Amino acid sequence: MRIGLQTWGSHGDIRPFVALAEGLRQAGHEVTLLLTCVDSDAYASLSSPSGVKIRVVASPVIDLxxxxxxxxxxxRMVNPFAQTKMLIEGGFLPAEAAMFDAALQLAAECDVLIGHFFLYPxxxxxxxxxxxxxxxxxxxxMVPSAHSHPIGLPFGQGALWRITRWALHKTAARYPNRLRATLGMAPVRDVLTEVWLSPELTLLGVSPRICARQPDWAPSLQVTGFLDMPNMQLEGRLTDEVEAFLAAGEAPVYFTFGSWTPRDIKHQSENLRLLTDAARLSGRRAVIQTPDAKACGFHSDQQILYVSASPHHLIFPRCAAVVHHGGAGTTQSATLAGRPSVVVANIAEQEHWGQELQRLGIAGKPLQRRSVSAGKLASRIRxxxxxxxxxxxxxxxxxARENGVATAVRIINEKYGVGNA
Incomplete structure (x- = not known):
């Protein structure tokens, strides 16, 4: 088949689609991948070892x-729907026209389209x-069920989901419906079940060890497992400095806020002070990931090593624990590495990941970025x-026994009559 994929977001939204595109190409399909990165132009040089056609669209979407x-x-926001609205209008709409033009071309070229759930274009x-x-x-x-809800109450899940779907539709439906109106298409009545969840086939790229399938989920919703892959070339390797630090003492705690790490000097310095003080108060050796520690006046010593980046798949297994923001990719990478987590969430989705790790017994209660202090973070580490x-x-x-990409490829092949890859 000719299969077109399109994704948007940060590295954690792009990497799984690169993995899935490679898996589909290796299964014999002709694959085109469109990607739009909100905060980086790093993917401009990305190439595929198997021959996936990669097109980078409107990246970065916004400046630093x-x-x-x-x-x-x-x-700083407490309301998750206000967060969603702000992220759509600030990080998505500036690239909407370019992404829609690219999507129309992809739809004309391909037999099957596969998109990041956010990609209504x-x-x-x-x-x-x-x-x-x-x-x-x-x-x-955001998968509705009468048996569960993100806020975790033990009763009334059906009513909670009706309220949630109404609030989400009120917040987000205006954007696809405006675009649909320009084409003379009828508006969607439920943005969650008609746009974010495809009634034809929705793949949930989460490990079944974390995400339990609920009995009332439709057959069109399939849990594939983590859409993982070997390190991409642009992710690099462990440096000699990192190797030397790891060999010099006990396994450190790794600190990363991923794409939520501030990069301007003022906010990066504030973030570094928080993490550095927490590491010292905890008494643990630490590796702290930040774009430019030296420019912020922070220098490595025997207890703390500052790095601009380190491939999570290589560094996490060699650490004692991981302090992170609760992004989907980082959370599953830390779990796949077999390491406990401390989650400092910026938004509601990240807090949900932290709650899931707490439920599994491999993390404490998640902290919130708007109220965290070095003392609180150090206490959580201890x-x-x-x-x-x-x-x-x-x-x-x-x-490790799962293969999310292989499972996703098999489901796609079976759905569209190709057979097993």
Missing amino acids: AEVERLGEAAA LQIAAERAGKPYVSVLLSHV ALRPDMPAKAAAIARAM
Whole structure:
């Protein structure tokens, strides 16, 4: 088949689609991948070892100053729907026209379209062209069920979901419906179940060790497992400096806020002070990831090593624990590495990931970025229970037997009559 994929977001939204595109290409399909990165032009040089056609669209979407402003504002917000609205208008709409033009072209070229759940331009293009559309969710936080809800109450889940769907539709439906109106298409009545979840096929790229399938989920919703892959070339390797630090003492705690790490000097310095003080108060050796520690006046010593980047798949297994923001990719990478987590969430989805790790017994209660202090973070690190490493290792062994990409490829092949890859 000719399969077109389109994704948008940060590295954690792009990497799983690169992995899925490679898997589909290796299964014999002709594959085109469109990617739009909100905060980086790093993917301009990305190439595919198997021959996936990669097109980079409108990347970066916004400049560094706007990335910082949106991140700071989102972290201060309590209302998840206000967060969603701000992220759409600040980080998505500036690239909407370019992404929609690219989606229309992709729909004309391909037999099946596969999109990041946020990408209503591709969903609209697929519907207009009469092509099958597959949605890919990288988190299970917004999958309705009478048996669960993100806020975790033990009762009334059905009513909670009706309120949630109404609030989400009120917040987000205006954007696809405006685009649909320009094409003379009828508006969607429920943005969650008609756009974000494809009624034809929705793939949930989360490990079943973390995401339990609910009995009332439709057959069109399939849990594939983590859409993982070997390190991409642009992710690099462990440096000699990192190797030397790891060999010089006990396993460190790794600190990363991923794409939510501030990059301007003022906010980066504030973030570094928080993490550095927390590491010292905890008494643990630490590796702290930040774009430019020296420019902020921070220098490595025997207890703390500052790095601009390190491939998570290579560094996490060699650390004692991971302090992170609760992004989908970082969370599953830490879990796959068999390491306990401390989550400092910026937005509601990240807090949900933290709650899931707490439920599994491999993290404490998640902290919130808007209220965290060095003391609170150090306490959470010191409070990691002795039984957590063994629990994390057991989950990691089970995850290692999964192959999310292979499962996703098989489901797509079976759905569209190709047979097993």
